[in-house]
Amino acid sequence: MTRKKKILILFLFGGLVLIFFICNIFHIPCLFKTIFHLPCPACGMTRAINLILQFKFLKSFSFSILAQPTLFILGLILIIDLKDLITKEDILSKFLNIITKHYHLILIYLLISWLFNIINNI
Secondary structure, eight states, rough: OOOHHHHHHHHHHHHHHHHHHHHHTTTOHHEEEHHSSSOOTTTHHHHHHHHHHTTHHHHTTTOOHHHHHHHHHHHHHHHHHHHHHHHHHHHHHHHHHHHHHHHHHHHHHHHHHHHHHHHHOO
C-alpha cells in the first residue's frame, strides 16, 4: 500500500470522528430508521460509543453489539497504519486482506446485530 493511501486512511478516520461528533452534537436521527421505521444494524452505536467513552463497557452492549468490535478493529487499523507510516512497512495491507477474506463473517455479524436491534426495538 502506498504512503498516499495510508495518509488517506488517516484522513478517513478523522472524517469518521468528525461525523460522529456532528451526529452526537446535533442529535441527527438514523436515516434508515426514519425511512423504513426499522432499526438499522448500526442503530444505537452513537449511544454505545458514548458509554464506551465513559468506560461503561457492559452497558454499551445494551445499545449496540457492534460498537466495541468496530472500535477495536478501527483502533487496530489506526495503530497499524501509523506504525506503517513510521517504519515504512506494509502490515496494513496484510491485515486488510485478512479482513476482506472473511467478509462473510462480517455480514453474519451485521445480520445478528440487525436482529438484535429489531428484537430490542433500538
